[in-house]
Amino acid sequence: MRWDQLFDDLEAQLQAQERRELDSEVADRTRRERAAVELGARFAAALGAPLRLHLAAGPVLGGALLDIGEDWLLLRGDTGRDSVVPFAAIVGVTGLAARSAQARTARRFGLGYALRGLSRDRTTVAVTDRGGQVVTGTIDVVGADFLDLAEHAVGESRRASNVTGRRTVPFAAVVSVESR
Numbered sequence: 001m002r003w004d005q006l007f008d009d010l011e012a013q014l015q016a017q018e019r020r021e022l023d024s025e026v027a028d029r030t031r032r033e034r035a036a037v038e039l040g041a042r043f044a045a046a047l048g049a050p051l052r053l054h055l056a057a058g059p060v061l062g063g064a065l066l067d068i069g070e071d072w073l074l075l076r077g078d079t080g081r082d083s084v085v086p087f088a089a090i091v092g093v094t095g096l097a098a099r100s101a102q103a104r105t106a107r108r109f110g111l112g113y114a115l116r117g118l119s120r121d122r123t124t125v126a127v128t129d130r131g132g133q134v135v136t137g138t139i140d141v142v143g144a145d146f147l148d149l150a151e152h153a154v155g156e157s158r159r160a161s162n163v164t165g166r167r168t169v170p171f172a173a174v175v176s177v178e179s180r
Contacts, residue, residue, distance in 0.1 A: 039087060041100035043068045051075065053085060054092035057132040057175045061085065069107040072114055082179050084118075086111050089130070089175040111171055116142045124154055124180040129173045136180060137163070145171045154180045 046065050053061045053075065063077040072086050107114075118125060119139040126136045127149055138158040141148040150158055151165040 037100045040068060040070075040106050042096050043073055044106055045100050046096050049097070050095055052094040053090050054094070055085070055128070055175045056089045056091050056130050057128055059128070059132075059175075061176060067107065069114055070110045072111045074114075077178070084111070084114050084177045086171065086174055088172065111174075112142050112144065115139060115147055115177065118177065118179065119147075122158060124152075124158075125149075126154070126178045126180055127169060128175040128178070129169060130175055131173075135167055137167075139177075140166070147171070147174070 043065060047068070049065055050063065051065050055061060061075060061077060061083060063075045063083075065073060066076050066082065067074040071088070072084055075083050075085060077083055119142050122138055124136065124138055126134050127147075128134045135149060135151055136154050137149045137151040139147050140150050147169050149167045149169060150163045151167055152158060152162040153164075156162040
């Protein structure tokens with residue numbers, strides 16, 4: 001009878017040790033998998049969801065996530081206006097679910113390509129920079145890492161007589177580009 005108790009106790013200890021090792025392995029694999037998740041995959045899982053973006057210049061931009069790209073996202077603001085926001089300008093996000101998309105369903109093009117579309121369509125935009133300054137106008141040129149903005153008032157067309165200045169903004173300084 002003593003041997004049965006001893007062997008039962010040893011068996012229980014072995015099972016407990018195996019369970020601890022399995023739990024440890026599962027936890028380690030989970031940490032490794034989470035470490036490989038990129039922010040874009042989290043955004044991809046939130047398409048259509050309401051988010052609040054805390055931006056580098058200080059403002060908070062709230063609205064529905066419409067689209068994501070390689071290094072940017074498109075948000076339909078609470079005001080009804082759409083804004084292109086570079087990932088680098090986001091300092092925090094409220095509203096993201098804990099899950100991520102299995103396959104990142106993002107546009108394969110970067111911020112420059114998205115801004116070239118606004119430039120091509122001659123859309124009046126409001127560009128917010130990291131200093132919190134907002135300038136309005138039409139994007140004339142989009143380079144590899146900058147944009148040139150012909151400054152003019154919202155509601156005015158981009159004519160030489162309406163242009164009050166020309167500003168070059170590095171992509172690194174762009175916090176948001178809102179269509180007007």
